[in-house]
Amino acid sequence: MTTVLAAKGLNKRFDDLVAVDGVSFEIAEGETFGLLGPNGAGKTTSISMVAGLLEPDSGTVHVGGTAIRTSSTDGRAEIGLVPQELAIYPDLTGAENLKFFGRLYDMAGDELERRVGEVLEVIGLSDRKDDLTREYSGGMQRRLNIGIGLLHRPRLLILDEPTVGVDPQSRNSILESVENLSGQGIAVLYTTHYMEEAERLCDRVAIIDEGVIQAEGTRRELVSLVGEKDRIRVTMTGDVEEVARIASELPNVHEASVSDSGVDVLAAEASTLLPELLSRVSAAGANVTGVAVFEPNLEAVFLHLTGKALRD
Amino acid sequence: MGAATRIAGKDLKLRLRDRSVFILGIITPLALAYIFHLVFGNAFSADSLELEVGLVDLDGSAVSQSLGEVLADLDADGILVLSEFDDPVAAEAAVEQGDIGALIELEPGLGDAVLMGQPFTIEVVGDVDSPTSTQVASSIASEFGSAVERAQLSVATAVELGQGPPPEDVAAWGQEAAQRPPAFTFTDVSADTRQLDANTFFAAGMAVFFLFFTVQFGVVGILEEKQGGTMARLLAAPISHASVVAGKAILSFVLGVISMAVLMVATHFLMGAQWGPPLGVALLVVTGVLAATAIMGVIAGAATTADGAGNLGAVIAVILGMLGGTFFPIGQGNELLARLSYLTPHAWFMRGLADISGGAEWTAALPAAGALLLFSVVFGAVAWALLRRKLGK
Numbered sequence: 001m002t003t004v005l006a007a008k009g010l011n012k013r014f015d016d017l018v019a020v021d022g023v024s025f026e027i028a029e030g031e032t033f034g035l036l037g038p039n040g041a042g043k044t045t046s047i048s049m050v051a052g053l054l055e056p057d058s059g060t061v062h063v064g065g066t067a068i069r070t071s072s073t074d075g076r077a078e079i080g081l082v083p084q085e086l087a088i089y090p091d092l093t094g095a096e097n098l099k100f101f102g103r104l105y106d107m108a109g110d111e112l113e114r115r116v117g118e119v120l121e122v123i124g125l126s127d128r129k130d131d132l133t134r135e136y137s138g139g140m141q142r143r144l145n146i147g148i149g150l151l152h153r154p155r156l157l158i159l160d161e162p163t164v165g166v167d168p169q170s171r172n173s174i175l176e177s178v179e180n181l182s183g184q185g186i187a188v189l190y191t192t193h194y195m196e197e198a199e200r201l202c203d204r205v206a207i208i209d210e211g212v213i214q215a216e217g218t219r220r221e222l223v224s225l226v227g228e229k230d231r232i233r234v235t236m237t238g239d240v241e242e243v244a245r246i247a248s249e250l251p252n253v254h255e256a257s258v259s260d261s262g263v264d265v266l267a268a269e270a271s272t273l274l275p276e277l278l279s280r281v282s283a284a285g286a287n288v289t290g291v292a293v294f295e296p297n298l299e300a301v302f303l304h305l306t307g308k309a310l311r312d
Numbered sequence: 313m314g315a316a317t318r319i320a321g322k323d324l325k326l327r328l329r330d331r332s333v334f335i336l337g338i339i340t341p342l343a344l345a346y347i348f349h350l351v352f353g354n355a356f357s358a359d360s361l362e363l364e365v366g367l368v369d370l371d372g373s374a375v376s377q378s379l380g381e382v383l384a385d386l387d388a389d390g391i392l393v394l395s396e397f398d399d400p401v402a403a404e405a406a407v408e409q410g411d412i413g414a415l416i417e418l419e420p421g422l423g424d425a426v427l428m429g430q431p432f433t434i435e436v437v438g439d440v441d442s443p444t445s446t447q448v449a450s451s452i453a454s455e456f457g458s459a460v461e462r463a464q465l466s467v468a469t470a471v472e473l474g475q476g477p478p479p480e481d482v483a484a485w486g487q488e489a490a491q492r493p494p495a496f497t498f499t500d501v502s503a504d505t506r507q508l509d510a511n512t513f514f515a516a517g518m519a520v521f522f523l524f525f526t527v528q529f530g531v532v533g534i535l536e537e538k539q540g541g542t543m544a545r546l547l548a549a550p551i552s553h554a555s556v557v558a559g560k561a562i563l564s565f566v567l568g569v570i571s572m573a574v575l576m577v578a579t580h581f582l583m584g585a586q587w588g589p590p591l592g593v594a595l596l597v598v599t600g601v602l603a604a605t606a607i608m609g610v611i612a613g614a615a616t617t618a619d620g621a622g623n624l625g626a627v628i629a630v631i632l633g634m635l636g637g638t639f640f641p642i643g644q645g646n647e648l649l650a651r652l653s654y655l656t657p658h659a660w661f662m663r664g665l666a667d668i669s670g671g672a673e674w675t676a677a678l679p680a681a682g683a684l685l686l687f688s689v690v691f692g693a694v695a696w697a698l699l700r701r702k703l704g705k
Contacts, residue, residue: 051548070704076550085541089322091329100322104315104549148545 001028004078004155004187005050010059012045012211019045021211023059027156032178032188034202036195036298042211043191044084047158050189051081063156077105080154082146084161090134094125094144097133098151105152115151123147123177139170146177150186157181158189163197175200195299207302214305223296229254230270231294232277235262238286246280262290270295315551319559320530324566327529337526337571341518342578348514349583363392363445365452366415368403373423379416379456392448407437413445414438416453429464432457508666512586515579517638519572520661523604524629526571528622530564531609534699535618543703553703557696560612561605568601588665592674596664599684603657606691607632613698632656657687 005027012020020042027033035043048054050061052068052075061068066075088097098116102108107115120126123143125136133141142162149157159178163171178201181188192198198205199219206216215222236243244263247256252273255266263281267273270293281288327333367383369376380396387394395412397403406412417435425432434453438446508516534557537543546556576593579585587593608625615621633639635649636658653659664680 048544051544053544053547073550073552076548079548081545081548083541083544085544087541087545089326089540089542091326092322096325100318101545101549103318104546104551106550 001030003027004029004064005033005189006060006062007046007050008060010046010049010061011057012049012054013057019211020049020056023208023211023213025206025213025216027187027189029155029187030182030185031203032182032190032201034198034205035189035191035208036193036198036202036205036302037191037208038193041193041208043193043208044160045211046208047160047189047191051079051158052076077152078155080149080152080157082149082157082159082162084164086141086145088133088141088144088148091132093130094120094133094136095129097144098148101148102151107152115153119147119151122150122180124173137170139166139173142166142170142174143177146174150181154186156187156189160191161193162190163192163194195297195302198298205298207298207305209302209306215301219298222298222301224268225301229266229268229296230273231296232265232267232270232274233259233262233290233292233294234265234277234281234288235290235292236281236286236288239284240286243281243284243286246284247277250276250280315549315555316558316562319546319556320562320566323530323533323559323563327563327567333526333529333567333571336522337529337567338574338578341522341571341575342582345515345518345575345579346582348518349511362413363448364395364412364414364442365392365445365449366395366397366403366406366412368397368400368415368417370400370420371418371422373426375423375426375460376418379418379452382456383416383452392445404437407439410439410441412439413442414449416449426460426464432460508662508669509586511579511583512665512669513641513662515575515583515585516587516662516665517633517658519575519579520600520604520636520658521629521633521638523568523572523601524608524632525626527564527568527601527604528608528612528625529567530560530562531605531612531695531699532615532618532621532625533560533563534612534702535615535621538702539618547703553700556703557699560699561609564605564608565601568604569597572597572601586669588668588672588677589674592668592672592677593665595674595677595681596661596668596684599681599688600657600661602688603684603691606688606695607657609695609699610691613695613702633658635659637662654683657684660684660687 003026005025007026008024010020010023011018023042023046025033035046037043045054049056049059050063050068052061052070052072055070063075064078066078068075068079089100092100095116098119099112102112102116116129117126120129123146125140125144125147128136128140133144136144146159146162149159162178163174166174175197178188178190182203188201190197190201202219204216204218205222207214207222215225217225234243240258240263244256244258247253247263247265250267250273252268253265254268257264265273265277274291274293278288278291365383367380369380383392383394386392393412395406397406397415400417403412403415403417407415415435415437417437419433419435422432422434424430434457436446436450436453438449534543537546537556543556547553576585576587576597580587607628611625611628612621615624633656635653636656637653638658654663660680660683664677664684667676667680668674
């Protein structure tokens, strides 16, 4: 796949504080890449350099092969930015906000009108397009915030913690909108300190802390990097000790132990193991009453890598 | 330039919806100018002073008559209105009733006292509601008395030397003393002395005073965009930082010109303000608005928040407005203040308007317009640097 964003060796220091230290990553077309880290980890500084808002002390950013610099407008049209703060004008209507920012990207006339209509449909605000945005709910304002970033059909969309302070319903709506973007071939750079969002949305995730990328890869790669296993909890009636012994002999099983109401199995990959495990349990004469799979999550990975929780 | 005009257009729409620009840019200055017009409408006219002074000469000597003659001359010149009374009771009643502003009473024996070198009294009765007339009458009486005292001293010295002057000479000296210039000065302020009439003065003063508040709506927008979160989106767009600054400056300029134009037209019809040749007025308005925008741009560049810029801007606008003589003609007062006033664009704007008033050519505005342009260039360069730096942070 074509690389849309290439950030190499980004460094940024504010007086004595090293905000970003050697950050590098690439994002391909249609890929959603997450920067996961707690507040103050260097996420916003990193994306500010990617968006051309902040000049790195060293390192380079290329979008679509064009170098991004604060002193130049080259390549800016390829980027759509959705800042963490709401970046809309409350005394303009939704449509007026979209049109104003569209004109800054040299959109005009029928093309602008058509595209504004499309984006309003996508973000579900067509019926409120002529209302002042100060009258919108928080979730509607957030959706418009994202819509403005999408308006000019950027190849790279940068979303800086777009769900901060949003109610659960609106949050889900925003996440669905972002999920749909990868299908349109847009490269998405998504920063968050919510592990669930990174896991749900991102094809690859970089875990960042104190300005340094601690690890990067798919969720599976990150989890395996630190040796975490899936946990399968089988609740049953019958000879649980015999079932535990049988399970422990299966390939890729790290450990099988008796729990209160059944057997807990630690395995490399639950999804491939589960059919065989259930078959063996039935063959042993046990009556399975429930199965639950607990995959190791990024929170655990972050904890393992940094020694602290994401929300510390 | 396209991006700058788009930003200015968006901001203009926001400001018009906000409506505060109407209040600060048009309604308030118009209302204040109109109030000043009602209160001080004829303040700068010689006719408006109406100095009404009465005289009761109970002495009738050559010395007392000499003062009467001087007052009669001032009456003839239109500087004051003299009313002569025979009856002191009637004269004092006239003061009491406000028919005259002040009364000079010359008691019997004044002439003899002067000739004998004895103390004498000149009474001034003033109406509390006519402080100017009272002050003028007191000054005339005081100067007359001082001059006569000096004459008495000369006479006493001559007598001591055995060369006493004849009484008619002493009377002549008294008359001469009375003709000395009074302690107060009276300046006939009119167009040919490069002074705006009162209505135009107050209209122009309020217009340029509030101009500094009006243009703030543009340049302070940079701080509002930063606080509102929209600046990041503007800077991420394929437009230069200069376009953002220029967009705000364009809005300041447009709002300033619109408010000045509306005020000038409105005050012409409502208050009879006379602005002079349109080309000269336009030149002063354009350069004045540029200067105001530049100065307020420096404030926006130096401040960290929009509220801070608003407060600092208001303080600066009031100080410059007062020093620049937008509330009263500061050039008529202290010389130092008059010179200092030219450190403000306000003073140059007012002077430019005065220069083209009274039938002068529009080119008479060029010196003031040049000074305003200098303000624009100097402060504009500083503002540009500060605001560009602010966007880079």
